[in-house]
Amino acid sequence: MIKYDDSSEKSIVTYAKKLIGKSLQEILDLSSTTRTINLKNKGLAGLIIEKEWFGIEQNSSQLPDFDKVGIELKIIPLKKTKNGIVVKERTKICSMNYMTLHDEKWEESHTKEKLNKILFVYYFPDSSDILKSKILKIDLWKLSEEAGELFLKDDWHFIQNKVITGYAHELSGRDTDSLEASPAGTKKQVPQFNTIYADTAQKRAFSLKQPFTNQRWKEINQVKFESIIETLNITSLDSFEQAILEKINLLQGKSILELSEVFDVKIGQSKSRVAAVMKKIIGFKSVRSKIKEFEQLGIEIKMINVRKKDCRPMEAISFPAMKLEEFVLEEWEESTFLPMISKILFIPIYKAYKDIKDLDKLYLGKAFFWTPSNSEFDIIKQEWLNYQREVNNGKCRVTKIANKTKRGYKEVSELSKESATQIIHIRPHGRNSNDRDKDGLGNSIIKQSFWLNTKFIQQLIIKNLLKR
Numbered sequence: 367m368i369k370y371d372d373s374s375e376k377s378i379v380t381y382a383k384k385l386i387g388k389s390l391q392e393i394l395d396l397s398s399t400t401r402t403i404n405l406k407n408k409g410l411a412g413l414i415i416e417k418e419w420f421g422i423e424q425n426s427s428q429l430p431d432f433d434k435v436g437i438e439l440k441i442i443p444l445k446k447t448k449n450g451i452v453v454k455e456r457t458k459i460c461s462m463n464y465m466t467l468h469d470e471k472w473e474e475s476h477t478k479e480k481l482n483k484i485l486f487v488y489y490f491p492d493s494s495d496i497l498k499s500k501i502l503k504i505d506l507w508k509l510s511e512e513a514g515e516l517f518l519k520d521d522w523h524f525i526q527n528k529v530i531t532g533y534a535h536e537l538s539g540r541d542t543d544s545l546e547a548s549p550a551g552t553k554k555q556v557p558q559f560n561t562i563y564a565d566t567a568q569k570r571a572f573s574l575k576q577p578f579t580n581q582r583w584k585e586i587n588q589v590k591f592e593s594i595i596e597t598l599n600i601t602s603l604d605s606f607e608q609a610i611l612e613k614i615n616l617l618q619g620k621s622i623l624e625l626s627e628v629f630d631v632k633i634g635q636s637k638s639r640v641a642a643v644m645k646k647i648i649g650f651k652s653v654r655s656k657i658k659e660f661e662q663l664g665i666e667i668k669m670i671n672v673r674k675k676d677c678r679p680m681e682a683i684s685f686p687a688m689k690l691e692e693f694v695l696e697e698w699e700e701s702t703f704l705p706m707i708s709k710i711l712f713i714p715i716y717k718a719y720k721d722i723k724d725l726d727k728l729y730l731g732k733a734f735f736w737t738p739s740n741s742e743f744d745i746i747k748q749e750w751l752n753y754q755r756e757v758n759n760g761k762c763r764v765t766k767i768a769n770k771t772k773r774g775y776k777e778v779s780e781l782s783k784e785s786a787t788q789i790i791h792i793r794p795h796g797r798n799s800n801d802r803d804k805d806g807l808g809n810s811i812i813k814q815s816f817w818l819n820t821k822f823i824q825q826l827i828i829k830n831l832l833k834r
Contacts, residue, residue: 372434373434373435374435378485379485379504385419386502387501388501389497389500390489390496390498390499393415393418393419394418399418410496411443411491411496411499415489429479430479430480435483436479436482437485438481438483438484440485441487442579443490443491444488444489444491444583445490445491446490447702448687451502451583452583453579453580456576457573457574457579458548458571458572458573459477459480459481459545460571461550461569461571461572462547462550462570464529467525467526468559468560472523480572483506483508484507485505486503486506486507486579487501487504488502488504488505489502503586505586513658514544514578514659516602517544517545517606518544520542521543521545521546529558529559532560532561532562534558534564537570539575540743543709544574544577544662544663545574545575546573547570547571547572548570548571548572548573549568550569550571554569575705576664577664577705578662578664581658581662590655591657591658592650592651592655592656592657593657593659594648594649594657598610603663607735610648610711610733613649614713615732618732619729620730621726621727622643622728622729623726623728624726625647626643631643639725640728644669664705665735666710667710668710669714669715670715670823671715671717671720672714672715672716672717672827673716673718673719674716677824677827678820679820679823679827682784682793682817682823687814688703690803691804694757694758694805701750703816706816707738707790708737710735711734711735712735712736712826712827713731714731714732715728715730715731734826734830742789745788745789746789746790753782753791753792756780756781756782757805758806760809761780761781762779762805762811762814763780764811765778765779777811784817784819789818789822790817790818790819792814792815792817793817794812794813794814795813795814795817799812
């Protein structure tokens with residue numbers, strides 16, 4: 367017998383909030399049923415919360431879990447990172463049916479029906495004992511209140527068009543920005559609607575990408591966001607990128623000092639002073655805010671100090687430091703690094719030489735969005751895998767080489783150098799020599815991260831300059 371009114375949205379949410387702070391074991395203890403629990407079941411948290419708390423049995427129904435009020439239930443695992451607690455993975459919404467998808471309209475689609483209202487239950491998995499995992503937050507999310515629906519709609523149409531035109535077998539999560547065609551379970555092949563190029567395609571599901579749900583997690587935890595969709599009169603993802611670039615590139619060639627005066631940005635000597643000016647140009651009302659749409663779409667913003675005479679970056683572009691012991695256990699498709707290079711907004715800042723800091727001698731260059739091409743993606747994947755093998759093989763082991771620095775030596779590892787790769791490389795990213803990490807073999811090394819190679823960035827900048 368359920369302990370809430372399943373025809374009342376308010377009753378469902380109120381009952382759901384009683385989960386906050388409870389462990390999976392406590393939920394089982396409160397349940398009136400006796401079940402055999404398989405602790406190795408990957409979806410155990412979801413099963414316990416659905417069955418033992420809400421009384422929802424496993425079923426193959428196409429309707430939302432709380433069908434009387436149109437609410438779908440989604441159990442979201444979290445993980446701890448250097449920057450705090452984040453959503454761990456993509457969120458599956460519904461299975462994809464290649465034989466019926468071609469005939470659907472977005473407004474009446476099965477996917478939109480599942481997306482209309484979602485009750486998110488966020489929990490933190492306990493790696494030592496899954497039953498000690500605790501529920502941290504409850505959130506009722508409504509598509510009707512989400513300006514970003516236009517991105518989900520565009521992605522849905524893109525996937526549908528691939529199915530209609532016979533390219534379901536070429537679907538990839540990289541095709542879209544917020545709603546993706548994710549692999550469903552094993553690599554099982556199923557018939558596709560249009561067999562002009564292939565009879566079957568891998569079984570897939572519609573899923574919300576990790577950045578989309580992670581933005582919502584941040585929002586309910588009081589992170590300040592601004593939405594610029596309405597401000598810039600944006601109607602699609604293409605118009606979103608175009609609007610951003612137009613705002614920045616209209617000011618191309620102006621000095622950062624001049625721009626700070628135009629946009630009334632008071633800046634001191636901090637490293638974030640140029641970033642503050644860029645935020646105002648893009649459309650931020652407050653330089654302390656984050657742009658909601660950038661977070662949802664997983665767009666990284668990278669400002670590059672560039673040598674004016676040849677467009678050569680002053681240094682490689684870094685990504686956050688990683689934990690080597692976690693890196694070696696990752697699968698590429700689920701890796702921490704992959705979302706970081708899915709889409710980047712590059713903003714070049716030109717100067718004559720590296721040590722220039724005067725804002726009247728720093729000039730705004732031509733900004734551009736970059737998403738790896740298929741060939742670039744293949745190279746990045748291969749280089750990532752090569753580094754994973756190197757770390758596994760103990761190449762993080764360092765040798766101390768004497769020099770004339772204060773420490774009297776420098777540390778050199780056996781990891782491949784930037785000169786040995788085409789697009790990405792690993793190198794130190796610690797605050798100092800005492801900011802250290804270790805690999806699975808116990809080798810101590812200064813914290814490391816992935817970097818985009820300077821030569822590759824230079825090629826991207828030149829290529830963008832040649833575009834009309």
